[in-house]
Amino acid sequence: MTTHSPLFRLEADAARQPKPAPLLLVSLDGFLDAGQVRSTLAEHLLDTLEHEVVATFEVDDLVDYRSRRPLMTFDSDHYTDYDDPSLILYRMMDASGEPFLLLHGVEPDFRWEGFVEAVRQLGMAFGVRRMVSAHGIPMAVPHTRPVGTTRFASDSSVLGEHTPIFGQVRIPSSADSLLHLRLAESGLLTMGVAVHVPHYLAETQFGDAVVAAADALMDLTGLVIPTTDLVAMAGLTRGRIEEELASNDEAREVVEGLEQRYDHFVEGQRRKSLLAAEVANLPSADEIGAQLEAYLRDPEAVEETEGAEGPDEDDVPPAGQGGGGRS
The missing domain is CATH 1.20.5 (Single alpha-helices involved in coiled-coils or other helix-helix interfaces)
Structure with missing residues (x-):
């Protein structure tokens, strides 16, 4: 595999000898992510798990800066900082020492098919056989009930027993969903989970949904993700929600x-x-x-x-009553 591509650049060590990682976790910011499920989970993984950068995408070829302008810091009389967008492929180790890849960063605005092909090539280099993703979707559900999920996969047999709540629907596409479609067409197993987030919490961080996403990912893939901090964060966000509701009768x-x-x-x-x-x-x-x-x-x-099948229970006298047997 070459060390350079029009859309990505491999780190030197990865270019010399890519280390196998059979699972790819995709986390692309910019599209639907109610409750900040996708972004919070990706940041948690980077904060808690061992990782290294193995490839960097050329975002100048993929991002429309004018449609979503990156933030800059202006301090008194000069510029001091620029939040440059990034799209990075990490090789990570889960809590049990199993390797996997995390593709995290801004969702491309341009060249989706070229981007998918680049991800497929990277996957081949690292021996990827499965892809998975997780995000939140707004639903008319209360935060006081168990968090629901919609799981999906290119091979439904990996989902076990489940009852879909959606029929056939037409939805806006995303680079993430196109990855699911194209990588499945190339022979990979693709899986995902959409966590049901109360619509009134869609724009804020909803910790319970993040925990549900982590649990679903572990169930689907066998990854071992540390969740202690996520559970603690979920308790804090739940407390803030209850405080706001206590002072807002309409809500x-x-x-x-x-x-x-x-x-x-x-x-x-x-x-x-x-x-x-x-x-x-x-x-x-x-x-x-x-x-x-x-x-x-x-x-x-x-x-x-029919009569030989025996009398009904109602016809049998209680013990010690009737029956004609010897005393």
Whole structure:
């Protein structure tokens, strides 16, 4: 593999001998990320796990600066700082010592297909076989109920038992979602989780959703992610939310309404499951037809067979009462 490409530059050590890392975790800022799930999780991984830079993308070829202008610092009478955008591929070690790659930074505005091909080439160099991502989506749900998730994968068998809540929908695309599609077409297993964030918390950090994303990623991939700090952060954000609701009657009424709708939905799903179980225990059309044919041939024989199955529990006298047995 060459050390240079029109869209990325490999670090010297990685160019000489890329070290295998079979999993690629993608975290691209700039598109939908309710509750700051994606960005918070990526920053947590970089803060807590061992890592090294293995490739850097040429953002000047990928970013439209005028559509989302990077911030600068002006101090009194001069400029002091510039938040230059970046898109970096890291090789990381999870808490158990297993290697994986993290692609983190700004989502490209241009050359999406070229960007996907560059990521595919990097993946081949590092032996990537699976890709995964996580982000938050705004939903009409309350923060006081368990955090829901929508999991997806190019091979649905890896998801286990799950009940999709979305049918077929048309949604705006992203570089992240195009990576899922194209890498799956090239033979990789792609997986992801969209965490359901209360719509009224979409613009702020929602710690419970970040914890749910970390748990889902570990479940899907086998990664070992330290979550102690995330759980502590979730407790703090939950406390701030409750403080704000305590002083805002209108917001509290909105949350209470969402709680009622959520509880009704859950109860409806429970009843559907019970009904499905009851229907599954009903005799099939063939069984009903066979019983009808047997009855028409010999009604008395069918009645005698049914009676031989034994009395109902209601017909059995309690112990010590009746029954005609010896005392």
